[in-house]
Amino acid sequence: MTIYFYSAREKIYGCFSNFSQHGFKLDGDWWITSEHYFQAQKFVETDRLWFERIRDVTTPKDAANMGRSRKHPLRNDWESVKDEIMCRAVLCKFQNHLEIQEILFATGDELIVENARSDYYWGCGADGTGKNKLGKILMKVRGILREQ
Secondary structure, eight states: OEEEEOOTTOTTGGGGSTTSSOOEEETTEEESSHHHHHHHHTTTTTOHHHHHHHHHOSOHHHHHHHHTOSSSOOOTTHHHHHHHHHHHHHHHHHHHOHHHHHHHHTTTTOEEEEOOTTOSSSSOOTTSOSOOHHHHHHHHHHHHHHHO
C-alpha cells in the first residue's frame, strides 16, 4: 500500500504536509511550520530582513509565496543544500511532536508520496513521474526516528 498525502487539512496524514501547524525551535528560532523554516533558509545569508519577515509571517502559504519571490537574492548554495535543509526541518518537527511521530511510525515500511500534482521535485507530479523528495525525506526521517 502507498500512503498519499498533500493538504495539511487531511484527517490522518495532513501532519506530513509542511503547512501543518506543528511548530519547533531550530537554529535558535521558533518556526510556526516547517514551510516557514524551509522558505526562510533561502535568504539566511543574503537578506536577513527578508529571512525574519518569512519567519514571522502568519501562514505557511504566505511563507511559501515569500520564499518563491525572486526580488531577494537566494543563497548561492541553495540547490545543493535544499534537500538537507528540508530533512532537518522535517526531522525536528517529528522529534518535537510525539503524536505525529506515532502517525509516521504507523505507516510501517510503506511508500509515502506527496501527491502534489504540480510539483515534480518535492511531489509526484500530475503523472506520477515526479521525484517525490518530500515523501523520501519523510521515509528517511521515519528510519532515523526508529533508530533513536
